[in-house]
Amino acid sequence: MPLLKSPPHLANTARILATRHATSPAAVRHRRCNSTVEPPPAGGHLPSIATSQILRTKRETALRTPGLSWADEDASAPSRTIVGGRETRKMNTYQAIRDAMGIALAKDESAVVFGEDVAFGGVFRCTMGLSEEFGRERVFNTPLTEQGIAGFGIGLAAMGHTAIAEIQFADYIFPAFDQIVNEAAKIRYRSGGSFNVGGLTIRTPTMSVLIAVEVVIPRSPIQAKGLLLSSIRDPNPVIFMEPKILYRSAVEQVPVDDFELPLGKAEVLVPGSDLTLLTWGTPVYHCETALHMLDSPPPSLEAVVPKSVQSAKIELIDLRSILPWDVETIVDSVNRTGRLVIVHEAGLTAGVGAEIGAEIQKRCFLKLSAPVKRVTGWDAPVALHYEKFHIPDAIRILDGVMETLAY
Amino acid sequence: MTAHGEEATIIGSAAALENDDESAILLNPMQDASQPKWLGQYREMGVLLWRGFSLDKVMAQCFGNQEDTSGKGRQMPVHFGSPEHHFHTISSPLATQIPQAAGVAYALKRTPSRKSKSIAACYFGEGAASEGDFHAGLMLASTIPSPTLFIARNNGFAISTPSTEQYNGDGIASRGPGYGIDTVRVDGNDILAVISAVREARRRCLEQGRAVLLEAMSYRVGHHSTSDDSFAYRARAEVEDRKRIDNPITRFRLFMESRGWWNADAETELKARLRDDVMKAFKRAEGLKRCELGELFTDVYGGPEPWNIREQREELTGLLKKYGSIWEPWRNELGKFKNKGQDLLGPK
Ligand SMILES: Cc1ncc(C[n+]2csc(CCOP(=O)(O)OP(=O)(O)O)c2C)c(N)n1
Ligand SMILES: [Mg+2]
Numbered sequence: 001m002p003l004l005k006s007p008p009h010l011a012n013t014a015r016i017l018a019t020r021h022a023t024s025p026a027a028v029r030h031r032r033c034n035s036t037v038e039p040p041p042a043g044g045h046l047p048s049i050a051t052s053q054i055l056r057t058k059r060e061t062a063l064r065t066p067g068l069s070w071a072d073e074d075a076s077a078p079s080r081t082i083v084g085g086r087e088t089r090k091m092n093t094y095q096a097i098r099d100a101m102g103i104a105l106a107k108d109e110s111a112v113v114f115g116e117d118v119a120f121g122g123v124f125r126c127t128m129g130l131s132e133e134f135g136r137e138r139v140f141n142t143p144l145t146e147q148g149i150a151g152f153g154i155g156l157a158a159m160g161h162t163a164i165a166e167i168q169f170a171d172y173i174f175p176a177f178d179q180i181v182n183e184a185a186k187i188r189y190r191s192g193g194s195f196n197v198g199g200l201t202i203r204t205p206t207m208s209v210l211i212a213v214e215v216v217i218p219r220s221p222i223q224a225k226g227l228l229l230s231s232i233r234d235p236n237p238v239i240f241m242e243p244k245i246l247y248r249s250a251v252e253q254v255p256v257d258d259f260e261l262p263l264g265k266a267e268v269l270v271p272g273s274d275l276t277l278l279t280w281g282t283p284v285y286h287c288e289t290a291l292h293m294l295d296s297p298p299p300s301l302e303a304v305v306p307k308s309v310q311s312a313k314i315e316l317i318d319l320r321s322i323l324p325w326d327v328e329t330i331v332d333s334v335n336r337t338g339r340l341v342i343v344h345e346a347g348l349t350a351g352v353g354a355e356i357g358a359e360i361q362k363r364c365f366l367k368l369s370a371p372v373k374r375v376t377g378w379d380a381p382v383a384l385h386y387e388k389f390h391i392p393d394a395i396r397i398l399d400g401v402m403e404t405l406a407y
Numbered sequence: 408m409t410a411h412g413e414e415a416t417i418i419g420s421a422a423a424l425e426n427d428d429e430s431a432i433l434l435n436p437m438q439d440a441s442q443p444k445w446l447g448q449y450r451e452m453g454v455l456l457w458r459g460f461s462l463d464k465v466m467a468q469c470f471g472n473q474e475d476t477s478g479k480g481r482q483m484p485v486h487f488g489s490p491e492h493h494f495h496t497i498s499s500p501l502a503t504q505i506p507q508a509a510g511v512a513y514a515l516k517r518t519p520s521r522k523s524k525s526i527a528a529c530y531f532g533e534g535a536a537s538e539g540d541f542h543a544g545l546m547l548a549s550t551i552p553s554p555t556l557f558i559a560r561n562n563g564f565a566i567s568t569p570s571t572e573q574y575n576g577d578g579i580a581s582r583g584p585g586y587g588i589d590t591v592r593v594d595g596n597d598i599l600a601v602i603s604a605v606r607e608a609r610r611r612c613l614e615q616g617r618a619v620l621l622e623a624m625s626y627r628v629g630h631h632s633t634s635d636d637s638f639a640y641r642a643r644a645e646v647e648d649r650k651r652i653d654n655p656i657t658r659f660r661l662f663m664e665s666r667g668w669w670n671a672d673a674e675t676e677l678k679a680r681l682r683d684d685v686m687k688a689f690k691r692a693e694g695l696k697r698c699e700l701g702e703l704f705t706d707v708y709g710g711p712e713p714w715n716i717r718e719q720r721e722e723l724t725g726l727l728k729k730y731g732s733i734w735e736p737w738r739n740e741l742g743k744f745k746n747k748g749q750d751l752l753g754p755k
Contacts, residue, residue: 120567120640141572143537144501144565172500175539300733349715378719379707383481385471386703388740389723395734399726 049249049285054269055220059088062253065222066267071229071258088253093246094126096221096254097203100228101127101164103258105134108162110199111232113139115149115166123168124205124247146172150179150202157197157237158187164232170206170241184237185213198235203228206241207282207345207382214238215322216263217281221252226261227320234263243282266326268333272315275339275405278330278356280319283343283392287316290397305398309405322352330356331363338369339407341400345391348376370407375400408485410450412596412628415655416560417453417530419601420623424528424556424609441524443556443609444511445494446504448531449485450560458492462684466692473745479698479706501535505544505557509618512553516616526554526612533622534565536579545586548618555618556608557588560595562627567640583620595623596655599662626653697743699750724751 049055056062063083070086091099104111113130119141121128131139142149146167153163167173173180180202188196206217214236218224224242231238269284270291279287291314297305315333319325334340340360342353357372375392382390410417424443445454452465464476468487471480477488477496488496495511498504508529515521535541536559548555559579563570570578583590589611593604601623608619626649630637637646663669704720727748731737741748 116565117567119572123566123634141568143573144534144568145537145539147539148537174500300735301730304729304733348719378704378723379715380704380719381481381707383479383703384483385480385697385743386700388736389700389703393736395730395737396726399729 049246050251052250052285052288054284054288055250056222056252057090059253062088062222063255065226065255065261067262067265068222068226068255068259069262071233071260087256089256090251091221091225091254092248092251093218093221093224093242094124094248096225096252097126097228097242098128098130099254099256100225100232101130102133103229104162104164104232105130105138107258110160111138111162111164112156113164113166114142114152116142116144116168118166122166124242124244126203126242126247127166146174146176147179150176150184153200153202154179154183154187154197154237157200158195160199162199162232163197163201165200165202167202167204170204173202173204176202180213180237180239188236196235197237199232200237201228201231201234201240202238203240203242205244205247207244214263214324215241216320217241217243217322218320219243219281219284219318220246220250221254223261223318223320225254226259227263229258230260230263233260238263241281245282261320264321264324264326266317266319266321266329268315268317268329270314270316272313272337274312274314274337275341275401276315276317276330276333276337277341277343277397277401278317278319279343280322281345283345283397284316284318286392286394287343287397289394290401291316293394293398294401301398305402306406309402312401312405314401325352325356327359327363330360334360334364335367338364338367339404340364340368341373341375341397341404343375343392343397343400345377347379348374349379351376370404373400373404408449408632409629410453412649412655413450413560413562413623413625414453415598415601415659416558416595416623416625417451418457419598420528420530420558420605420621421454421457422598423602423605424526440520442493443525444508444515444527445492446508446511446527446529447487447494447497448501448504448535448560449497450532451530452485452487454530455487455489455492455494458494460487460489460492460494462688463691464489466688467695470692470695471697472692472695473698474692474695475698479702481702502531502538502540502544504529505531505535505538505540506547507544508555508557509544509548509551509553512548512555512612512618513551516553523613523616526556526609528556528558530558530560532565533559533561533563533570533573533579534568536582537565537573545582545588545618545620549586549588552615552617554612554616556605556612557618557620558605559620559622560625561622562595562625564627564631564637564641566631566635567637569641578622578624580620580622586620588618588620589615590620590622592622592624595625596653596658598655598659625655696745699746700741700744700748701750720751727752 056065063086101113105113113127117123118127119131119136119139127139149165149167153165156163167176184197184200214234216227216231216238218227228240231240277287293301294305294312295310315337317329317333342356344351344353353374353376357374360372361368375396377390447454463474467474468477469484478486483499486497488494508527512527515525515527545557561570561578565573580590580592591604591608594600604621608621611619628646628650660669704716707716731741731748
C-alpha cells in the first residue's frame, strides 16, 4: 500500500543527504590499507553518496567500468578494451537515463518514449528536452492511465517496435499489473513463441517498493545508462526501477558513447573473504557506510564494535538484476565466505531476500557458518514520519553484519 | 497543495450537500443519517473546513504530529480523513475512490436509516478520470444502482498535462450518457451555479437511487503542488488572465456586494482574522511532537498481532536499546517522537 505521493520525496532526498557527513574520498579509499588516516569527524566516518568510492568520478575509471561493452563497434570485430578517443561527461542519474534514451531514439527510428507528463521533461526530469529533439510523435504524453500505458507499450512492442514507457512512480504501477504480469510476461510463452514484446521497457522511479518479467535496479549514473540501453535492446520486456533518491545525488563521469552493461549479472564492488553483503539500488551506499564503520568505528560506536570484527573482510555485491538474478556470483561468493547478509528496502516477508536466502541455503548448505541474515524494511507500509526507523540504514546493516560474523 | 481557482467548485458543492436540518449537524454529526459520505482526491480540504474540521486538525495532519487523527503521521500532507465528518481518508493512488464510492453508496442504500436520505459524494480530477477505475466506478454505480454523486473537477491540468491531451471527446460529462447516468456540466467558477446543480444532482440521486455525474469546469490557478513550477509548461500570462477575468472569489464577492451583503471592510477584517487563525494553528502544530514511535507497527492488522509484526517490533526495540543513544541519526530522530521512543524501550 503506497502511502507516499511522490513529488515531496524530492524534499526527502535533500533532507536525508543533509544528515550525512562527508569525508574526503581519498581518506576513504586508503583507510583499509593505511593506518595513518586523519581522525574521524564528529559524526564518524560516513561517506555520503556524493563521496562514495563506488561512484566513478574520473574518466579513466569510468571508461573501465567492469562489463561495459561499446555498442557502436562492429560486432564482428574482435572485442577490445581500448578506451582511447572515448569521452565522458559528468552526469547525475537522471541525466544518464536521459542520455540513454536519447541514444536509443537516435539510433532506432521505431523507438518511442511515452508516459504521464513526459513531454515537458517528466516530473523527475528524465525526459527533459527529448520531445523538442525528437518531436511529439516519438516523445509524448499519455492520458493518466497506467494500465493503458502498459497495454499500449505491449501493442507497440508486439509490432516489433521499441517502446520505452514511463510509469511516473513505481507506487502507482499496480493498475498496470495485469498487463505486465498476465500479458507482457506471458505473451511469448502462451503464443508458442510466435509473439513477443521484447521491445518493451518500462522505466519507473522507485523507493522501497518491489514487484516481480526482468527487473533491473541501477545504483549509479553509469550503471543506469548502460543497463537501460541493455534493457531497451534486450529480447524480453524489462521493468527498470530507478531509485528516486539517486536521480540527483549520485554523480559520475559517464561515457558519452553508446555502451551497454550486462543484464542478469551482479557486480562485486568490494572483494572480501569473511562475509557476503548483498544488496542493490540505494542501500549500496548504506552498506558502504556500514563497512567503513566496521573497519574504523567512530568514537561513539567503538564500544559496540569489537576489535575482533573490525578486521573482517566483507565482500560487497550489487545484485543489479533482481530477476533473473545472478545465482552463480552469489553462490561462488557465499561458498568462499560462509556468511550472507541480504539488505533491501522492501518488507521482509515474501521480499526478494526470502527467495535468495532459500536458494542459497539449498546450494551452500554445508558451507554456511551462520544463518542467512536479512536486513530489510518491516512488514508494514512505509509511513512518512517513521521512515528513518523503517528503511534499513548503515547502523542496522552494521549490526546485521556483526551478528552474522559472531554467530 | 492548494485549491486555488477551484474554491467555488469545492465550497459550493459542500454547501449544497448541507443537511436541510442544520442543527442536527451541529449537535451531533455522527448521528445525522442524512450526511453525505465524502470520498475525495486531495484538493478538497475546503469540504472538511466547511463541515467544521478544525484548522488544528488540518495542521496536525500536514505536520504529521501526535494530534494527527487522519493518519498518525503516516501519510503525506493533505491526506485528511475523519469518520466524524464522514470523510474517507485520502489515498495517494489516483481514482481508487471512484469505484469505492459506488460501494459506499450501495451500502447507504442498504442501510434502512440512511436509505433515500444520504448519498456518496466522490471528487476526482479530469486527469484521474482517465484511469480504468473511473470507468469501473461509473459502470458499477449505473448497473448496480446506487446514489453516487460523481463530481469531476475539470481544472484543465493533470500536473503538466493539459486536458486537451487527456481526452479528445467532450470532456468528462460526455461519458455519463454512455453509462446511462444523468449528467450535468456546470461553470465551476460560479458558486451559485455549482450550488444549484449539486442540489439538483443530490435530489436525483436520492429520488431515483441512482448515480449522477457532474463536471465542474474550472482552472487550476496554483501550481500542482509545492514540488511543481507550472511555468515550465504554461505561460504566466495565461494564469494571470484567469485570475483576473474568471476568478470565482471575485465573482461571488461582486454578487454579495451588489446585494449589499459584503464590503471591503468586512473582507479586510475576515482576511486578517483567518490569517491570524491559520498562523496560530500553524505555530501550535509546529511545536508538537510526532506520535509515539511504536505506531510504526500498529494498525497493520486488526485482531491479534501476527508474530512477524511482534518480532519486528522487538527487533527494532533491541536495536534502539543498543544504538538509540550512540548513533547520531537515530538519537536526533528519536527526539522528534512523543516520549522519544520510550514507549518501545520501556522505563529506564
Ligand atoms: C495512479 C496514479 N498515477 C499517477 C499519480 C501521480 N499524480 C498525482 S496527481 C496527478 C495529476 C492528477 O490530475 P487531476 O486528476 O486532473 O487532478 P488535479 O491535480 O488537477 O486536481 C498525477 C499524475 C498518482 N498519484 N496516482
Ligand atoms: Mg486536473
